[in-house]
Amino acid sequence: MEFSDFLWMTCGIFLTLATFSFLYKDNPFYKFAEHLVVGVSAGFFVVVLWHGTLVPNLFQKLEDGDWYMLWLNSSEWWYIIPALLGVLMWTRFSKEYSWVSRWPMGLYIGISTGIAIPLEMSNRVNKQLHAMMIEIDWANFFGGNILSTTSGFAQLLIFVGAIAALIYFFFSKEHKGLFGGVATFGIWILMIGFGASFGYTVMARVSLFINRMQDTKDWGIAAFNNAEVVNPHYGAQYQIVFWLLVLFVVGYIINEIVSHLKSKQV
């Protein structure tokens, strides 16, 4: 690992520790990391969207035209229209002409909502309903194991559970009698589903935490040229950077303890 790569890695570790420091309390290092990520991610998306969307969908379509002709001599000159509409969006900055920005907004919202209706019906509603309408495997009802996910019992539970959960969200009829009973079963299914999703989310976050700790460990290994990351250009500067960051963190902790003790004495 080159020293410059090690410095970048140290930067990542510093920002990791700065972000984790929020577990103790809101502090200047966390605020620095928090504000930095806002700016850097905004800049990142500007660049990615420019190169990935604007260039292929607009500039490349108009590239055979001439700027002094306002690209009207381009073979796909009609792509100037959305660009002009996009520019009209900027009239939002003006108090007097901000109403003009409603035209591109209207077009954008019209197209987006128009696309959403059939796509949502197809991708979310119809496909889910289609997946529900399967023939129950009565011959193999328990599949030799109550916990089988392909048995007839599982299929029936998925079908009945989904219907019951939908009934729970139906508020036009009072949840009483048989209807109320089905709705209660629906909320049970929903709670089990929420619990399972919650557990899964927690474990995903824990795996991210493990990943950050792993990175910190790799950084330590790289600093001391351990066998796992052999470095032919290894020198004392790696350890100096390592100990500087460690000293910095320890110094901050000691400073916090001292100021805490002082505030208690007062």
Added chain:
Amino acid sequence: MKRQLPFLLVFIFGAFMTIQYYVPHESSEFVYTFLLDWTMIIGIFALALGIWSLYHVSVDKIQHKKENWIYSYVTLFGLFIMVVFGFSYKVGDSWGMYPLFVIALMALLYCLIHASISRSKGFWLGLSGAALAVSFGVAFFDDSWKLAFMTSEGLKNTMFTNFADFVLTPILATMFALLAFFIASAAYRAFRARNVLASLLLIAAIIVMLRFNPYMPFGLPELVAETSSWLMNVPNLAAQRAIVIGIGLGIVATSLKVILGIERGYMGKG
């Protein structure tokens, strides 16, 4: 003109895009792709509004010295430096005078911020002009790197990728990892087995979490893994299916309300 035309546009394009989905003809698919390109282009131009808003809010915080105003510089420099790196790339073996170019542009940003908040605008604008001249001069005379707006070489700029890999990724990953701790404390309040529903939630969550625990006693891992898989694939699937159907119907209903002009909040006031 101010309100009726936008509503008319929403209705015409909304109804058209809904109907075209069911028309199996080449021309219909062409119009669909064509208008989709339009929305992407308009959307990108709208991004400039967001960036301007971020700049404006940050400068306002600096001007009025609001709480944590000093960190607004960090946001603005972070934004600007990523944009600079994303539109430039190395040609030769060394970066040449590229650091000077970046420093000059950062100085330009600093001067522009102060030109918009300071009383001595002329002074800061003059300095901005000087910084701009330096950056132009370096860009013109230095051949070891180039600016690229129409090609995507900037995305491969090592400074850009290093900022993404060693600044953006660690902070975002750590922020998500932080949530594990906050979720745990929230779970303590939510999971107390006060009734049947809370108990169901608690048991399901514990079983799914235990699945990934390598320190379980002999024989338990298989049973826990099987139960966890069943919970994820049977009751959870039923619940998710109901939720997804509900979301889909909700989006369709809201879209219809927008197209028919019943929901008009997106147009704002005036």
